Amino acid sequence: MMAKNATEIIADVVVVGGGAAGLxxxxxxxxxxxxxxxxxxxGFLGGMATAANVGTICGxxxxxxxxxxxFICDGFIRTFAEQLIKKSNANPVRGRDGLKFLPxxxxxxxxxxxxxxxxxxxxVLFHTTMFDINVEExxxxxxxxxxxxxxxSLxxxxxxxxxxxxxxxxxxxxITLLQDEKYQAGAFVFGLDGIKKTTPHQLNLHVIKAMALAREDGSLKKDDSLLTIVPGSVKKGRASFKLSIPRALHDDIKSVSMAELYSREKVGKLYAILKQYADIFDQSKISYVAPAIGIRTGPRYEGDFVLSKEDVLQCRKFDDEIARATWPIxxxxxxxxxxxxYFNxxxxxxxxxxxxxxxxVSNLYFPGRHISANDQAIASCRVIGTCMQMGxxxxxxxxxxxxxxN
Ligand SMILES: Cc1cc2nc3c(=O)[nH]c(=O)nc-3n(C[C@H](O)[C@H](O)[C@H](O)COP(=O)(O)OP(=O)(O)OC[C@H]3O[C@@H](n4cnc5c(N)ncnc54)[C@H](O)[C@@H]3O)c2cc1C
Structure with a gap:
């Protein structure tokens, strides 16, 4: 990196965004x-994986x-996962339908x-936001x-x-962008500790029952607040929960800001409901809330090829492969x-x-959850392991x- 003067930096490559793909x-x-x-x-890297704390690495x-x-391939994902396993003392998990992931x-x-x-x-330049671009010929x-x-200027x-x-x-x-035809719900992740010892299955039943009772007494609306447990997160009286946000977020200031407010308020309400209706939560505390809501999809590029649902379900292979995707839609x-x-x-x-x-635009590449893919295809290939391979x-x-x- 060459700082020509205080306001200009020259490099071989500039990467904007330090999520899975950019990292x-x-x-x-x-x-x-x-x-x-x-x-x-x-002020940190990881993107959705850390800002929204989605909790597991798929793909x-x-x-x-x-x-x-x-592992679907060697290289970055393998090195990253093996080092994370050592650090977190975590093990990969085998879920339903043969799905495998790493908490x-x-x-x-x-x-x-x-x-x-x-x-x-x-x-790495933290707290640095890109806002303008100059493209010529x-x-x-x-x-x-x-x-x-x-x-x-970079x-x-x-x-x-x-x-x-x-x-x-x-x-x-x-450049033309693709927009979702059918929007996918965002979610907000939070954690509780001090939960009485139980299995993930039992914990799930307690949550479902508490939500049902709250709907009966009117403190939750019928179509409100889907709450799920983050797979692999239940251990030693701790668990992470994912609250589905019941409205579309389009990366515009208004809907995203409203959703941040909604999510924090809702976490407080849901925690009170869990305590009221399931004694397993009697001694529990909110141990963290993710710094930001998780947004699954938004505007994507229209590239030289648009990946489709058929490509995914038929397991198509391409000569110019940049990732091997294993996660279903x-x-x-x-x-x-x-x-x-699922595919096979x-x-x-x-x-x-x-x-x-x-x-x-010859010198621009765009790996990650905004690649050129239709709604169904992106619902498969946006997972962290696949974004890392693309990057x-x-x-x-x-x-x-x-x-x-040179
Ligand atoms: C609720 C939810 C649950 C999920 N669950 C899972 C799961 O269990 N397992 C899994 O593998 N995947 C999961 N995903 C999907 C996965 O987390 C993301 O698709 C993936 O992390 C995307 O990585 P990315 O690098 O493409 O983008 P992002 O992670 O979004 O990274 C983009 C980065 O760019 C930065 N950035 C944006 N604009 C600017 C700017 N102007 N200037 C500078 N920096 C900027 C952002 O701060 C961010 O760090 C989930 C997603 C959500 C929302």
Missing amino acids: AAAVSTAERGHDVVLIEKN LFLRDDSNNFD YERFDFMRLCDEMTGNAGVN GFVQEIKVITGSDVI RAKYFIDATGFALLGNLISD EFWEVGKKVKME KGSYYSIPLRSARNNK ENIGKIISKKLSEH
């Missing part, structure tokens, strides 16, 4: 010897009936991101960020948009229970590079191009 992209490119700047608006393992946990502790996830970016030599020339009261040979909601694309007139319609659609056990589909690129492989592709230029 892997930045580490993978910097490990190959390139000068990488990673811009993150929060790491093949789905099958065995008791093994076979994690939020702090460990964050620290691992710090260590991996630090070891790879990524220049099909190339991104610079982006502008704000940090504290400073506006800084110039690079390649740019990676890993903001999760196609921010750079939204600012480029030549997991669709969270607002106010309804989750709907799962032991199989996977490819995500092509063409869905993370648009040939109208890693885009890092490799850019590194190769940079080396060829």
